[in-house]
Amino acid sequence: MNIIERYESEVRSYSRGFPVVFTKAKGAILTDRDGREYIDFFAGAGALNYGHNDEALKQKLIDYIAGDNITHSLDMATEARERFLEAFHDIILEPRGMDYKVMFPGPTGTNCVEAALKLARKVTGRRTIVSFTNAFHGMTLGSLAVTGNAFKRKGAGKALDDTVFMPFDRFMGEGVDTLDHFENMLTCSSSGLDHPAAVIVETVQGEGGINAAGMDWLKRLQSICRAHDIKLIVDDVQAGCGRTGTFFSFEPAGLDPDFICLSKSIGGYGLPMAITLIKPEFDKFAPGEHNGTFRGNNPAFVTATAALETYWRDDKFACSVREKGETIRARLEEMAAAHPELKPEVRGRGFMQGLALHVDGAAEDVSAAAFERGLIMETSGANDEVAKLLPPLILSEDELRRGLDIMADAVAAVARKREGGEKRVA
Template sequence: MTSDTNSVFARRESEARSYCRGIPSTFSSAKGSEMTDSDGRSYIDFLAGCSSLNYGHNDPDMKAALVEHITGDGLAHALDLHTDTKADFLTAFEKHVLQPRDMDHRVMFTGPTGANAVEAAMKMARKATGRTNIIAFTNGFHGVTLGALAATGNSYHRGGAGVSLDGVTRMPYDGYMGDRTDTTELLAAMLSDPSSGVDKPAAIMLETVQGEGGLTAASPDWIRRVAELAKEHGALLIVDDIQAGCGRTGTFFSFEGMGIEPDIITMAKSVSGFGLPLALTLVRPEYDVFGPAEHNGTFRGNTHAFVTARVAIEKFWANANFQQEIATKALMLTTALEELAGMVEGARLKGRGMMQGVDVGSGELAEEICARAYDKGLIIETSGPNDEVVKVLAPLTTPEATFRKGLGLMLESAREVLAQSKLAAE
């Protein structure tokens, strides 16, 4: 089926499809960190649903709890009614995530996607402050619905809007103007100057690691300064933790240990733990300003996702063991990526934790490496404004032997592609 250009996918699926263009296999099953196609071939997964499967495919404990819920006629849909599964999730989230971090944030269930969470966050900040402007950053990616898209930097995605995208001021992210330029100085100057043309912001929104923007990781000092400026100028601080959260950067939230307290946090992707749609907007109580159903949706909350999310929190975040395992694998990843970077002149290591990659300087080269890896049985993708970053998003639970094998395939693919390019040049 995968080679049949007249397949049902080519005939009927929208041209908006993307990942399947570079990864054309038809997959039929998955477990842990491996996926199997309809021909019986297995692949190591270094994409993990773009960080939606941080705990791997079909975790047995989450699966057992979900099957028990379904076979016991547990609710499949409940709007925002009180349910036992929602109560259990909120209790676990409060006990193992919020309270240990001394966070008093309330949990808003928005809709099934990260963009829903971002839309709610932006609206909430505007209502709470009475202002309209949101400051976002170069290479930021926050979603492609119109409000979130206004805050997204990528011109390709912005071009699909069909209307003007307003209400956002773009400022340079950390490192955007070179290592010698502190871009928070520009932000401070623009916010302090009444003639800068920048309207007083309702919020400043950022990713601590820019997932789709090329894995640029902001320094803690830069993030702290942005947080200080937000507070100084009466703006809320929104941290978009949709891709970088749930352990991807090493801690549950990507900003832990940086000395900041975001007013609003958006989460999705791996919140459910099982790949089921679930998005959250966490908000400090004083900014929980929406009236009943003022921001709603038929699928705000996902009863099945509550079941698996509760298991994920209790299984992986009740103590520090999992976080220590992530740190060990992150070091393995850094070592392998340093080897990859050493193969390409001018290549740079990007990201942190288990959200790392290498900027190889060319989208064409990065795509060739990923394509060769796919041929060898490794699913890996690119990132960045020109797709120039080979990006690793392996499940955090990947067994060490499987992880090493996948990293080996990545390095082997890079060596072969580079050798072939050298021969072609000669």
């Protein structure tokens, strides 16, 4: 760690929370330089839905590289690009009755969000974007403007404009439909809200605290957008690619977004890749009007295609995610019931769940205690109040049980220390 601390920028974060040097990874297990194993409930912040070094994906990648195939190509045509587009259409879009053009905007989530925002503004001729409280959409200026977190927004060093924030589902408490406020703002000629180009939403807010929108709320949001000719952008960067139990997180709500943002696990192997899905009638960028040097990551196309073919040809994989998601929910409910003194609240869906602890610093203490016990998990939320679970979707029942056991022990340890008047535990 001395080399990291000496030469790397102070902006680093995860190496502070997990202060060991990792050397190997397989499936849901990370190994450090001393040979100690950790169960991974972090999964690259959701970029490793299929775990570390999946055999089927790895072999495809090795074969591709060994064959001197194309690595970098901007947006020139390659066989790897063709195969991904065909597989994505045949395995994901067509069976779901979805009709989208696929745009490769650059390698990360913020790139696909920026592309969607720009295109929504272009096709409507309007500037205002509506986002929601606790939203996180990326760190470049456009996506940061639609991100709610004050700490991250401050890093921009300039005004972040053309965005209006509305309250997310249950932000104003149970029993309050926050979309009443949004609809009133749209229909009142004196509200001060300029007619929006688009609404951008996460169905489950990851960085914002594992806040899961209700299906009825999401359906009504789409209805409002349709009624007022507002484009609907669903940011599925973290919640997509199966993490909530369906390939797209919005499938249970029956949404038909105008734009969909996918990144993180779309590449399958942890390789940088992002796509923006665009309704054909809104595919209005002129050639080269939005581009990027790394919008043609062919090794990622290879592993992305392998992931689709390996896991998404039928519903078996998604069913296993939903079943294990129920196990996660049940165990979190047990932890919450056992420690009311931590003011716990279970949040999320599928493999994107967490335990909100409404006691200052408790969730961070749980993460630290879990790491000492061999489990990697992070926190999220406006005040880091949520102990957040993002396990690889492929982990075994035994690994899931052991990881949840460690988390339960960590929560119990934090509760005991808190009761004794201490704050930080390990």
